[in-house]
Amino acid sequence: MGSLAGxxxxxxxxxxxxxxxxxxxxxxLLDEMGIAYAHSFDPAxxxxxxxxxxxxxxxxxxxxxxxxxxxxxxxxxxxANVVKEEFLQGRHVLxxxxxxxxxxxxxxLAWLLESASLNPSFFIGGVCENFGxxxxxxxxxxxxxxxxxxxxAYFDKGPKMWHSLPQTAVITNVEFDHADIYRDTDxxxxxxxxxxxxxxxxxxxxxxxxxxxxxxLSGRSFAPVESFGVGAPSSxxxxxxxxxxxxxxxxxxxxxxxxxxxxDGQWLGRVQTPLFGTFNVQNCLAAxxxxxxxxxxxxxxxxxxxxxQSVRRRMEVRGKVRGVTVIDDFAHHPTAVRGIIEAARxxxxxxRVVAIFEPRSYTAxxxxxxxxxxxxxxxxxxxxxxxxxxxxxxxxxxxxxxEQLVSSLRSxxxxxxxxxxxxxxxETVVPEAGPGDxxxxxxxxxxxxxxxxxxxxxxx
Numbered sequence: 035m036g037s038l039a040g041x042x043x044x045x046x047x048x049x050x051x052x053x054x055x056x057x058x059x060x061x062x063l064l065d066e067m068g069i070a071y072a073h074s075f076d077p078a079x080x081x082x083x084x085x086x087x088x089x090x091x092x093x094x095x096x097x098x099x100x101x102x103x104x105x106x107x108x109x110x111x112x113x114a115n116v117v118k119e120e121f122l123q124g125r126h127v128l129x130x131x132x133x134x135x136x137x138x139x140x141x142x143l144a145w146l147l148e149s150a151s152l153n154p155s156f157f158i159g160g161v162c163e164n165f166g167x168x169x170x171x172x173x174x175x176x177x178x179x180x181x182x183x184x185x186x187a188y189f190d191k192g193p194k195m196w197h198s199l200p201q202t203a204v205i206t207n208v209e210f211d212h213a214d215i216y217r218d219t220d221x222x223x224x225x226x227x228x229x230x231x232x233x234x235x236x237x238x239x240x241x242x243x244x245x246x247x248x249x250x251l252s253g254r255s256f257a258p259v260e261s262f263g264v265g266a267p268s269s270x271x272x273x274x275x276x277x278x279x280x281x282x283x284x285x286x287x288x289x290x291x292x293x294x295x296x297x298d299g300q301w302l303g304r305v306q307t308p309l310f311g312t313f314n315v316q317n318c319l320a321a322x323x324x325x326x327x328x329x330x331x332x333x334x335x336x337x338x339x340x341x342x343q344s345v346r347r348r349m350e351v352r353g354k355v356r357g358v359t360v361i362d363d364f365a366h367h368p369t370a371v372r373g374i375i376e377a378a379r380x381x382x383x384x385x386r387v388v389a390i391f392e393p394r395s396y397t398a399x400x401x402x403x404x405x406x407x408x409x410x411x412x413x414x415x416x417x418x419x420x421x422x423x424x425x426x427x428x429x430x431x432x433x434x435x436x437e438q439l440v441s442s443l444r445s446x447x448x449x450x451x452x453x454x455x456x457x458x459x460x461e462t463v464v465p466e467a468g469p470g471d472x473x474x475x476x477x478x479x480x481x482x483x484x485x486x487x488x489x490x491x492x493x494x
Contacts (some may be wrong), residue, residue, distance in 0.1 A: 035088070035113055036060040036069075036159070037050055037158065037159070037168040038088065038117060039064065040067050040069070040167070040169050041120075041171055042355040043216070045171065050069070050070050050071065050072075050079070050084070050470060051064075051069065051070060051071040052074070052076070053071060053073070055480070055482075056073065057480035060168075065288065075093075075097050075100075076099060077098055077102035078446045079099055079102075080106070080108065084108070086110065086111060086397035086409055087108055087110040088111060088112070088113050089110050089112060089187050090113060090187070091112070091113070091184060093190070094188075112197075113186075113187075113194070114190075114194040114198075115190075115197060117157060117179070119201060122198065123179065123199070125175055126177070127179060127202070127492035128147075128154075128177070128202040128204070128208070128328070129181040129195065129203050130179070130181060130320070131182070131195050131203070131206070131229060132205050132206030132207045132245075132248070133207050133209040133210075133369070134206060134209070134313065134367065134369055134373070135206040135272075135313060135316065135317045135320070135371050136182070136316075137158060137180055137316040137345050138160075138309075138314065138317045138345055139158050139204060139320045140156065140159075141158055141160065141162040141164070142318065143158075143178050143204070143320075144156040144377070145164045145165075145338050145341075146325040146334070146335050147178065147325055147330055148164070148420055149178060149334045149337050149338025150174055150325065150331050150334025152330060153174040154176040154177060154178050154473065155169075155171050155172045155176070156169060156170050156177065156178040156343075157177070157180075158178070160347060161345065161346040161347075162345055162347065162414050163343035163344055164343045166340060167493040176328065181195035181198040181203075181229070183195055183212065184385050186198070187425070191215065192225075193225045193229070195225070195229050196228060196229060196354060198229075198232075200229070200233055200237065201236075201238075203232075203233050203237065203238070203239050203240065203257075204240040204320050204321075205226060205239070205240070205245075205251070206245075206316065206317065206429050207242045207245035207247075207316075208223060208248040209247065209369055211397050213396055213469045214396035214397075219247075223251065224245055226247075226248070226251055226253055227254055230252070230254050234256070235257055238257055238328075239258070239259045239260070240261075240323045240324045240388050241260070241261050241326065242262060242263070242320065243261045243262060243276075244264065244316065244339070249261075260278055260279065260323045260327055261277040261282075262279035262280070262319035262323050263276075263313050263319070264293075264312055264316055265280070265281070265282065267280070276494050278297060278298055278323075279295075279297050280319075280320055281305070281315050282286055282296055282299075283475065286310060289490065290306060290340075291303050291306075291307050291310055291380070292304060292306050292307075293307075293315055294317075295346060297326075301321065302332065305318070305336065305339055306340040307339050307340060308340065308342060308343070309342070310342070310349070310380040311377030312376065313370075313376075313377070314377065318339065322335055324337065347363065348363060349361055349377060352484075353494065354484075354490065355489055355493050356492055357468070357469025357471075358400070358468070358471050358473060358492055359382070359472050359473065360415075360471075360475065360488050361378065361472060361473065361474050362485050363475065364458045365476045365478075366394065366395045366397065366476065367397055367403075368403055368406035368407050368410040371389070371391065371407065371411060371476055372410035372413055374474070374476065375389060375410070375411075375413045375474065378472055378474050385418075385472050386415045386416070386468075386470065386471045387414045387415050387472045387474065388417075388418070388471060389411055389417050389458060389473045389474050389476060390463065390473065390474065390476065390484070391407075391418065391419050391477070392420040392423065392475075392476065393407075393420065393421075393436065393476055394423040398478075399423065399424065399427070399428060399431055399433055400432065400434060401433055401435070407441060408439060408446070410440045411443060411450075412443055412446050417440070417448055418435070418451050418453055418462070418463060419436045419439055419453075420453065420456070420459060421454030422436065422456055423479070436454075436457075439452070456481070456483070456484045460484065460491050463488070464488060464491045475488075
C-alpha cells in the first residue's frame with residue numbers, strides 16, 4: 035500500500051493514508067516521499083472527502099474508517115484494481131509470483147532489465163537497495179510487478195495476482211501457504227492455475243522445475259514455458275524433463291555465490307551473485323530467464339547480477355556489535371526459514387547461528403506446520419521461539435504450541451527456548467552472545483523493534 039501511494043504520487047495525485055503500527059522500512063520511505071499518513075483509523079481522516087478510497091486487504095468490516103466510507107457512500111476500490119487500471123494497461127507486464135522468492139526475484143528482474151538499458155517501471159513488496167525504493171514509474175513499455183497470491187480486499191477474495199495482466203509470468207515455486215484464505219492445497223493450486231490462464235499465447239511462462247506443483251501447473255499454459263533448476267541434469271528421462279535454464283557447479287564463497295549458467299545444454303558463462311543459498315540461485319535463474327525472454331542482452335544481464343544489492347529485510351545486516359552480527363529476514367514459512375538458515379551458514383561459515391523466530395503470520399501460527407518448523411529451525415545452532423502474535427485466534431487443535439515445538443527441538447539436541455516477550459528474549463540472548471555469533475531474526479512483521487533492542491543491549 036505504501037508503494038502504491040508512491041506510484042500514485044508520481045502520477046500526480048494527492049495521496050494520504052491510514053494505518054496502525056507503521057514500521058520500517060515503509061514508514062521511512064513514506065516520510066521521505068512526504069506522504070502524510072494517520073497512525074490510526076478514524077472517520078475524521080476522510081475529511082475533506084477523497085475522490086477515491088483504496089482499501090487494503092488488511093482492512094475488514096468493523097474498521098471505523100471503512101464503516102464511514104460505506105455510510106457516506108464514498109467511492110472505493112482495491113489496490114490491485116488501481117494498479118491494473120492506472121499503471122498496467124497497455125504495458126508489457128512481467129509478473130512474478132510463487133510461494134517463496136517473489137520479492138527478491140522481482141527486484142532482481144527489475145535490476146537486470148535496468149542493467150540491460152530497458153529502464154523498467156516496477157512495483158515490488160520490498161525496498162530494492164539498487165533503486166532505494168519499492169516502486170518506479172518510467173516511460174518504458176516494461177513493468178515488473180510482484181504478483182501476490184494473497185487476497186485482494188474484503189470485497190474481493192480472489193488473489194491480487196489475478197489483476198496483474200501478465201505478458202511474461204514467473205512462478206518461482208508453489209507450496210501450500212496462507213491457510214487463512216485457502217482451505218487446502220487444491221484451492222491454493224487453483225489460484226496459480228487461473229493466473230497461468232491469464233497469459234496470452236504470445237507470452238512466456240517461467241517456472242521453477244524443482245517445485246512439483248509449479249511444474250505440473252505449467253502444462254496448462256497456452257504460452258511457451260521457460261523452465262529453470264539448479265544442478266546438472268540427471269541421467270535418463272527425456273530432454274523436456276530437464277529444466278531449460280540451469281545453474282551448474284554452484285559454489286558459495288565469502289562474497290556470494292558463483293555458478294555456471296547453462297541454457298539448453300549450452301554454456302553461457304560463469305555467473306557471480308552476492309546472494310547466498312540454493313533458493314537465491316533459483317531466484318537468479320528465474321530473473322535471468324524472464325529478462326532474456328523479452329530480449330534483454332545477455333551481456334547486460336551478466337553485468338547486473340554481481341551488482342545486485344538485494345532487498346531490505348532479506349538477510350539484511352542490521353548491525354554488528356562486539357563481533358555479533360544481527361540479521362533481519364522476512365522468512366516465515368518453514369521452507370523459507372530453512373532456506374535462510376542455509377544461506378546464513380554459507381555467508382558466515384563456521385559461526386554459531388541463533389534463530390530468533392516470531393510466529394506472526396497465519397501460517398506460522400497454525401498447528402499443521404509445527405513439525406515443518408521443527409525440521410527447519412533445527413538446522414540452527416540455537417533457537418528462540420517468541421509468543422504467538424494473535425493467540426486468541428486459535429485453540430489447542432488449530433494453533434501452534436510453542437512450548438511443544440521447543441520441547442521437540444530439545445529432543446533433537448538443539449538448544450531451544452520459548453520466550454514470549456521481546457525484552458526477555460534480548461536479556462536472555464545477548465549475555466550469551468560472543469564474537470562471531472549470528473543472531474538471525476525471522477519475522478514477517480516488525481517484531482516489536484527487537485533488532486534495535488538487540489543492538490542497543492549489545493552496545494551496553
